[in-house]
Amino acid sequence: MANFAVVKFSGKQFLVKKGDKIQVANLDYGVGKEVKFDQVLIVANDTVKIGKPQVINFKVIGKVLRKFAGEKITVTKFKSKSRYLKRIGFRPKLAEIEITRIGERGQVVIPQDVRAEIKAKEGTVFVVVGTKDTIVLKKVQTPSKETIIKELIDMAREGRKRLDGMGIKESDIPDIVKRSRRR
Secondary structure, eight states: OOSEEEEEETTEEEEEOTTOEEEEEOOSSOTTOEEEEOOEEEEESSSEEEOSSSOTTEEEEEEEEEEEEOOOEEEEEEETTTTEEEEEEEOOEEEEEEEEEEEETTOOOOOHHHHHHHTOOTTOEEEEEEOSSOEEEEEEOOOOHHHHHHHHHHHHHHHHHHHHHHTOOGGGHHHHHHHHHHO
């Protein structure tokens, strides 16, 4: 877990930690909704990661606590010697967001008893599909280097058999490639 992060949101940068409350310009999210900050510029935990321009595979998640009108801001326009004075005031619409999580994007923590049940070792790759109240895990088997090399050799043999069946020699291949490129 990261100790702090710098996120960019609605044109401003915020230094945040888990549990911090920040005030941002009004959002389209309702109260209680989850907000994802995808533009993470800096993350610091054991080491500091500085993005170029963003840190890859990190996100910050927050929850909208409330929406409110901020402090009144007064704008004054004045022109000397012409008796022109105009005052305008407004209250910006703000939303207060509590940072609930700072972590790697897509990281799922599987409980120890579930890991033992499905016989998952460290480094096992899963495809994760989630809905509102359910997460489905599908174990993905990644082939070993030897398996990939064997499959490539088999494909080359199959290609050579097809060429022999068509009566094409290996020395004819460069001429065929040249002719097909001219078209």
